[in-house]
Amino acid sequence: MSKHILVVLSEYGYWGEELVGPLETFEKAGYEITFATPTGRRAQALPPSMDPTYIDPPLGKSVTSPEMAAKVRALDGSSRLDNPLDLSAWLPDRPYRSDPGFLRAYEAYNSRLDRVRAEIADRYDALLIVGGSGPIVDLANNWRVHDLILAFHALDRPIAAECYGVACLAFARDQEDRTSIIRNKHVTGHCIEYDYKDGTGFMGTDFVIGPPPYPLEYILRDATAPDGSYIGNFGKETSVIVDYPFITGRSTPDSYLTGEKVVEVLEQGLRQWGFHAS
Template identity: 75%
Template sequence: MARRNAKKILVILSEYGYWGEELVGPLHHFDQRGYEVVFATPTGRRPHALPPSMDPTYIDPPLGKSVTSEEVAKLTRQVDESDRLADPIDIGAWVPERPYTADEDYLRKLEAYHRAVDVVAQELEEYDALLIVGGSGPIVDLANNERVHEIILAFLRAGKPIAAECYGVAPLAFARDWEDRKSIIWGKHVTGHCKEYDYKDGTGFLGTDFVMGPPPYPLEYILRDATGPDGRYHGNFGKETSVIVDYPFITGRSTPDSYLTGEKIVEVLEDGLRRFGW
């Protein structure tokens, strides 16, 4: 049963595959606390878990072992097959598209765009936090999605928690105000999928037969550059978990950090946690 004044979390998922534990880990903590969870995807299509994230026998190449327990595989299948993900918000229909400068009547269209973005920001006021779930899918439809960036910026301007996991951290590096185009994580401490964890081959995505070698960009290098000289990327390679809280950002490195990421989101919301892991 939901608690009175329960928190409301917006969870963004890729339509090209999310990693199961990176959803069910935080969801475990949200459900325990009676939080209301609302899901959103880029075009409103139902998201699905990446098959390897539901297979306990799948050996993760960089780690040389299974990263999915029987319990997590079962929980992922239960969520993936349930009605919870059946009707996500269509971000494309919700958040406007910025006009091209070459568009006819560009100035009027830009003014209309900013008015529409302000409306979305007002609608986002009902949410207490944002979570972007990782996996390979976000590389395709979240990392450079300007509509997703506008949602991130709205939470940032409202001073509300913004959490991301694995390759779901990439949109934080790319979400920038068009006035100065400076990274929003400049001067911040973050974690994310480290280079040692990247596949050398076999990076796959749902909804397509396309399988590539390594990911198209090394997230670690992008995060190192985006945080600047006064911030820092923390890979914590060799340590079992890596979750960094540098408010308003809560970032988790990869799959093993999913439950801890959810735990820290709760502590940020309920206990005033502002720094952790560095």
């Protein structure tokens, strides 16, 4: 049977190649794709990811080829991303403990999560969180996204994330012990050398700010301690790490490789790749 991948996109902008790369790879493998966004709004590609003349300041070069820009524009202008799955309608809202009816609300919340987990078990084989600047705004600290990740984790299903989308993994935590699910795991993600500086535009579809509001590398180093590690591979053209169930890609050049490793995890049982296991 064909595999089915749930692809989560920010409503504040995804980086085009970080969707196109895995998407083309999954389609080549014959996989079915469902797109999801936090509130069901249509996702849009970040303008720089469709512009081959855009020079990425930390890298000092264009990071989008004319061919990739054309692919991103074609996908972004199609109806393919219309009507995504609405995570806010599918997953329950975590109740405040100050709620006068907290106990009953929490029981209902957990019951709904059990149903969501059963639906995932029946429907999806893997999860992908696409990167770009948008995930910083509406995915990284989104409780529903955290619960979605935790559900896939509880089912032992592969979980892939790219670029700033990897922050979602660091913040997905069981609310009893508060430890990240990537504790003692090996991951990659946007390293500090590739981050923007003060005075450099960091663009989303609805905002322009200076540097990212958090250094992803530092968050990932802390979240994977004490026996895991963050692996930036600075100075190397690609950086993808597989430490099952996680498949993480550093940035734009890693998009196709991230997709390929997801396929290898699903089809060949790949469990570790890209680092030296102790």
